[in-house]
Amino acid sequence: MTVFIIRRLLQSVLVVAVMTVLVFAGVYAIGNPVEILISQDATEAERAAAIARLGLDKSLPEQYLAFLGNLLKGDLGTSFVFGEPALQLVLERFPATMELAICAMIIAIFIGVPLGLYAGLRPDSWGGRTIMTGSIFGFSLPNFWQGLMLIMLFAVILQWLPAGGRGERGEFLGIESSFFSWDGLSHLILPAINLALFKTSLVIRLTRASVRETINLDYVKFARAKGLKSSRVIGLHVLKNIMIPLVTIIGLEFGSVIAFAVVTETVFAWPGMGKLIIDSIFQLDRPVIVAYLIVIVFLFITINLVVDILYAILDPRVRLSDQKA
Amino acid sequence: MSLLSIENLRTHFFTKAGVVKSVDGVSFDLKRGEILGIVGESGSGKSVTGFSIMGLVDPPGRIVNGSIRFDGKDLVDMPEPDMRALRGRRIAMIFQDPMMTLNPVLRVDTQMIEALRAHGKWTDEDARQRCRDVLGQVGIPSPDERLKSYPHQFSGGMRQRVAIAIALLHQPDLIIADEPTTALDVTIQAQILFEVQKLVAEHNTAMIWVTHDLAVVAGLADRVAVMYAGRIVEMGTTEQVVNRPLHPYTAGLIGSAPSRNARGTRLTQIQGMAPLPMNLPVGCAFRPRCQRASEACSAAPDPSVPEDSQMVRCHYPLRDNHDRGGDA
Ligand SMILES: Nc1ncnc2c1ncn2[C@@H]1O[C@H](COP(=O)(O)OP(=O)(O)OP(=O)(O)O)[C@@H](O)[C@H]1O
Ligand code: SF4
Ligand SMILES: [Mg+2]
Numbered sequence: 001m002t003v004f005i006i007r008r009l010l011q012s013v014l015v016v017a018v019m020t021v022l023v024f025a026g027v028y029a030i031g032n033p034v035e036i037l038i039s040q041d042a043t044e045a046e047r048a049a050a051i052a053r054l055g056l057d058k059s060l061p062e063q064y065l066a067f068l069g070n071l072l073k074g075d076l077g078t079s080f081v082f083g084e085p086a087l088q089l090v091l092e093r094f095p096a097t098m099e100l101a102i103c104a105m106i107i108a109i110f111i112g113v114p115l116g117l118y119a120g121l122r123p124d125s126w127g128g129r130t131i132m133t134g135s136i137f138g139f140s141l142p143n144f145w146q147g148l149m150l151i152m153l154f155a156v157i158l159q160w161l162p163a164g165g166r167g168e169r170g171e172f173l174g175i176e177s178s179f180f181s182w183d184g185l186s187h188l189i190l191p192a193i194n195l196a197l198f199k200t201s202l203v204i205r206l207t208r209a210s211v212r213e214t215i216n217l218d219y220v221k222f223a224r225a226k227g228l229k230s231s232r233v234i235g236l237h238v239l240k241n242i243m244i245p246l247v248t249i250i251g252l253e254f255g256s257v258i259a260f261a262v263v264t265e266t267v268f269a270w271p272g273m274g275k276l277i278i279d280s281i282f283q284l285d286r287p288v289i290v291a292y293l294i295v296i297v298f299l300f301i302t303i304n305l306v307v308d309i310l311y312a313i314l315d316p317r318v319r320l321s322d323q324k325a
Numbered sequence: 326m327s328l329l330s331i332e333n334l335r336t337h338f339f340t341k342a343g344v345v346k347s348v349d350g351v352s353f354d355l356k357r358g359e360i361l362g363i364v365g366e367s368g369s370g371k372s373v374t375g376f377s378i379m380g381l382v383d384p385p386g387r388i389v390n391g392s393i394r395f396d397g398k399d400l401v402d403m404p405e406p407d408m409r410a411l412r413g414r415r416i417a418m419i420f421q422d423p424m425m426t427l428n429p430v431l432r433v434d435t436q437m438i439e440a441l442r443a444h445g446k447w448t449d450e451d452a453r454q455r456c457r458d459v460l461g462q463v464g465i466p467s468p469d470e471r472l473k474s475y476p477h478q479f480s481g482g483m484r485q486r487v488a489i490a491i492a493l494l495h496q497p498d499l500i501i502a503d504e505p506t507t508a509l510d511v512t513i514q515a516q517i518l519f520e521v522q523k524l525v526a527e528h529n530t531a532m533i534w535v536t537h538d539l540a541v542v543a544g545l546a547d548r549v550a551v552m553y554a555g556r557i558v559e560m561g562t563t564e565q566v567v568n569r570p571l572h573p574y575t576a577g578l579i580g581s582a583p584s585r586n587a588r589g590t591r592l593t594q595i596q597g598m599a600p601l602p603m604n605l606p607v608g609c610a611f612r613p614r615c616q617r618a619s620e621a622c623s624a625a626p627d628p629s630v631p632e633d634s635q636m637v638r639c640h641y642p643l644r645d646n647h648d649r650g651g652d653a
Contacts, residue, residue, distance in 0.1 A: 227443040
């Protein structure tokens with residue numbers, strides 16, 4: 001287990017190394033941040049001073065080495081735009097994005113699994129077909145467009161919910177979150193639904209496919225031959241087996257929900273990491289981009305680790321010790 | 326009165342490609358304590374017959390005709406809750422592939438105790454005791470430890486013993502064993518056969534033993550039914566069917582049957598292929614492979630009983646000894 005975690009961490013260090021090189025080269029290729037940051041009528045002296053302050057007077061490899069040196073000290077650099085530590089900027093936005101992502105995942109699971117189960121158990125019924133057709137829409141309509149439609153319908157026409165922003169946060173057990181205030185929740189619902197639509201479709205299809213596959217297996221028939229009620233056959237024998245692919249996919253998808261949040265956060269003006277990264281890319285704010293990506297890499301590593309552990313808990317045939325990472 | 330009485334059972338599958346008449350007019354009786362062997366090539370409808378009795382035929386399959394009377398009640402029209410109450414308690418089934426019968430993610434004790442509790446209240450203590458006893462009966466050493474294991478920690482033979490133990494939990498009146506030893510190696514197969522035979526005799530349990538292997542049936546069954554393309558083509562006492570077959574197909578099976586001690590190979594040595602169930606030949610389904618076939622065989626033969634209680638479906642059954650013994 002320890003070996004397993006260490007191996008994972010080493011992998012992530014490698015990923016971070018490669019990624020930072022790419023970001024440095026990428027931002028350098030796109031343009032010079034100074035052009036964006038310094039006003040047109042600044043004097044030559046002011047310009048030179050600003051460039052020196054940002055460390056942009058050195059060559060690219062030198063800049064990269066300086067960055068690595070600071071990284072080892074735990075310093076990811078200072079935002080060109082805000083003049084604040086980049087990591088701190090990203091982490092400040094982190095809870096808002098997590099809130100959105102968690103809420104979206106909860107929606108996707110609690111709506112997707114039951115609908116998928118139904119469609120899997122009654123594939124030829126009217127309800128089953130409707131669910132599958134609906135899931136195709138969830139898949140194929142562009143995310144931003146779905147978001148705009150949600151705003152149109154619920155915020156503009158019906159005026160039930162706010163169109164954007166984050167709203168108030170409530171406090172519960174010392175944790176501050178939108179989950180704990182009505183205003184916060186009402187702001188959270190639309191963007192969370194928007195973010196969840198695609199994943200709900202995915203969960204529906206995955207659940208349905210797993211049910212269809214499992215239901216014909218001998219052990220399910222044998223469970224019925226024992227005289228078990230169908231509620232137990234489905235609720236235990238089928239569900240526990242389809243949990244294995246479901247948890248794996250849902251876990252891995254959680255990472256992509258955070259990545260997808262960029263679009264949703266932009267549409268709903270949700271002050272999360274996604275919005276920050278979009279702004280930072282426009283302003284070529286390299287330290288923030290790097291800090292964001294590093295946070296994301298570690299998030300993915302953590303998610304994968306949790307998924308692996310859950311997988312081993314759910315499937316007795318898998319033991320982490322004999323698994324190659 | 327017979328325990329089980331099947332009359333003209335037809336179970337068809339309505340697939341997109343057409344109707345598959347997997348079981349097409351099967352009739353037989355079974356008394357308490359009696360063992361009936363059902364033999365036939367792959368696809369002849371043996372498993373579907375078993376599932377029909379259990380009420381476990383899933384769409385697109387359906388029992389379209391016939392009756393299955395068990396202890397005086399017709400199972401075909403029985404409401405699902407009543408049928409469920411019979412399953413596992415009075416009629417149990419053991420499946421063909423031991424590697425697939427147990428749920429891989431549930432412990433053996435979970436899977437055994439739920440089978441007990443499906444049919445009544447059991448305290449933890451009593452349930453465990455019952456499981457231990459039955460596991461002991463089917464020859465599983467240190468049952469206490471084994472109960473806490475997952476299926477993948479067992480060998481194939483051990484898994485099949487667990488499945489048999491589950492079938493025995495409620496001391497059913499009827500056990501349908503669908504080729505339970507085919508996937509196992511010969512020594513294990515012999516051990517399990519011996520133990521099952523003993524247990525069944527002790528409790529006067531009736532049993533249907535489905536197999537490809539006529540040699541297995543010869544040593545076990547009281548009576549034998551030979552299935553071909555969804556029908557029973559010959560049925561009689563084991564002695565009659567094995568030593569004096571009337572149907573050319575049975576004779577072919579015996580001609581190709583491995584000797585008693587040899588490993589049970591699949592019965593495919595009869596020339597020609599088993600017919601596809603989607604387009605069976607008109608008349609006798611065995612006609613394309615039968616050397617005795619003539620014009621008359623393009624009309625389906627009705628069952629007849631030319632010799633004492635030995636039923637056959639054939640226009641030209643083998644009557645004298647000269648005919649018999651693998652000339653099909
Ligand atoms: N769900 C199904 N849908 C369509 N056809 C089916 C279905 N189940 C069984 N059949 C058909 O019914 C026929 C009889 O099948 P069955 O499983 O009873 O054969 P079997 O005699 O048990 O063969 P084996 O020895 O291989 O187990 C086969 O032709 C099979 O294709
Ligand atoms: S009815 Fe005709 S074709 Fe069929 S088994 Fe008898 S002799 Fe052969
Ligand atoms: Mg079968």
